[in-house]
Amino acid sequence: MPGPLALSRSTVDRAADRRTDAAWLDSLWADGATRVLLVGDGTVPVDDEALRFVTTADAPDGERLLLGLDDDGVAYVAVHVEGKPDGGATLREVGAVLGDRDAGLAVHAIALANWHATHRFCPRCGARTRSEQGGHVRVCEAEGSQHFPRTDPAVIVLVVDEKERCLLGRSAAWPGHRFSTLAGFVEPGETPEHAVVRELYEEVGVRVTSCRYAGAQPWPFPSSLMLGYYATAAGEDPVPDGDEIAEARWFSRDELTTAMESGDVLPPSGISIARKLVEGWYGGPLPVEVSWR
Template structure:
């Protein structure tokens, strides 16, 4: 199974505690409670410039004047900022509140910049926090009738103020696939908006009523014109940009159609190329592969058999 940065988790989500109407109030009474503030998807972070990022959590007294706190769960790891078993709350702030609370003295960074280097607690907390933040931002109104909604169940549900309809966070599954041919080459694609020599494996959303395996076969044909067989699950990780779950696979080029030319769809994919391991090694200094935060990079390196140091790493992208 792949080791993926955003699949790390050291948080007990403590589902049953959310059900209480007074859940957040009760949690705030606990002496070791920690609060993570968020502004436009970014959080206070230390150690970014020396390659050891760590989230900054605060005492409840400093943040808890802000209502609509969201309960993320209990820490299963001890860090410099969080004790083992400490309940963790998310506070979604605006810029005025950040200034009012004196938090503008800290450096604020996004998950794309810091995620690959976070410890399991911080990676799990930030991934969860960003996903639930994105959901709240896009569900202020009822999708059925358009009326305003309010937060309930410690931030893990919203209720329509008109008809009482309860709305829950959703995740959009997407498959991402390393297609391998009979020569053990991997198929990489490039979008038209990408720069020169930027490549990744192919991906797509799972459609309604579709299995993951069926999505692998359909998407590879739609995006690259290739027939694949034998989808093999490699791992998954949340991708909260805004609400995806990336599910990784290998799949084989169909041996009954080995001579079919890979043709980009011209909509999502503009260029396609089969890469051998020798070509990846020879061209690594010029190749822009996905960042180490992504499952795509992990799948490519799993096929390659070792870590690849490429232009993406050299330029800190």
Template sequence: MTVQSENPGSRIDRPPLALSRAGVDRAAEHRLDEPWLAAAWSHPDTRVLAVAEGQAFVVDTEQGSELVLLASFETPEGGERYFLGTGEDGVAYFALALASLPGRLDGEARPAGLREVGATLRDRDAGLLVHAVALENWHRSHRFCSRCGHPTVPAAAGHVRRCTSCAHEHYPRTDAAVIMMVTDEQDRALLGRQALWPEGRYSTLAGFVEPGESLEQAVAREVAEEAGVLVDLATVAYVASQPWPFPSSLMLGFTARADRRAGATDITVDGEELSEARWFSREELKAGMESGEVLPPSGISIARRLVELWYGGPLPESARW
């Protein structure tokens, strides 16, 4: 399936974002139905995804990577169960969060995370792994009640943690983050790089939304703080979103234009979030990638989609790709 881009001035057919795909109904109506959940867990068709510290077992095929899904009677002892949903065929899917993955599985299975295989998994597997990793990350870091400090336990099939003392319910946290393709009057793209990235890696700017702040305000603030460029709030336009469970973000993609005022496009990096930022024309980006001077954002990230929407199609191969 392809999706038609709505980005002004740049219409290209594009597949769904790598981490925004799904093939399973989350079936939230079953999360409080303990008899149904018990029956589903024991059903021979049910499949379970073992996950630990953001990784699961996969096997590599000519078509890409596939998750290793186990029958419930094959799963290791212990761990926490999270209900992930049901397929069109009625098969129920669970995650089993473990302290560590088993030492080995039969065959060619290997442990891998979303950064490595997220783009090569099929829709169902990508959705299952994103869901499982996000829940496992959250449960691992929310073992105690923020109100009274007592231990919490999983509830609602893994989608709630309940305090064992005050009974307060805690829900999975999702941190909103904006990521934006900013252009100027010459339709050049503003890209920056962090000091820890590989030499030559450039990407779109991004940052977390602060309390009491609109998404548009967050776009303008982050660009000004990181690169010193002023954004025209009236031009901020939503493009798409992508779960980013590293550990708990939702990336909200935007396009925006720099303000037309004098000096608004002058770059002054903050030296903390960014070590460098540049305005790129399409010709400059193409030449930089073909020479190996420039590395684009990873294909798993919405940043790559935003750059390609501006560029007008798939980016050229890099000499260092």
């Protein structure tokens, strides 16, 4: 795939080996150099294509989420707040324009905050849970069981046939002319490669003959990890299931160019791994940019 994946960039050491050191975590909060990122409603505050931080003294109350340390030893901590912070923007809006450090911090913070928001209670007994280890564990207050942040693996696939055409589909939930690569969650006891084969047949009736891993990026909407694949298949007519996929079409490079330029097809957004998969097959940047906000 060409170029870096927008949400896979990071330069900060997560300091996972120090999350159990409560005294050290407290010392970070007492350090005036520590930078605090507010996160709420899936947004983080952004100014001029960079994250906006506050000091610990200016930070509001909320669960503290350790994001890590930079090369100079400066600590970054997120505080989970109710509602959208002032100047808050979503990753879809700013993920592609943030620098490497800020993109990694924003993805980490939003993914953790999304998990905390839906895991206030123990799935075993229903008692309340509390945040520990810098926000990377929740502990049941009744029976002490530990619960860890959830990540749901999903495959996202660009299929190419023997004529070098690619297969794109339109979700039944999407308006207009949006087309993208096909995707689906990995089921329990299943490998990603098996999921590629199953999903393509389930959604459009196409039988994959081979696939190869291309790359991955976190997709915290709310908690996925997208595993990108290129796959091959015979160019049989796709049969959309009508439930998840409303339309699916094979495109040559020339056909896709014409469809995009006419507005008949809106391609995947620049922040997505789907865009990179299509551009890898296309041979370079697509002639049309679009933001799916």
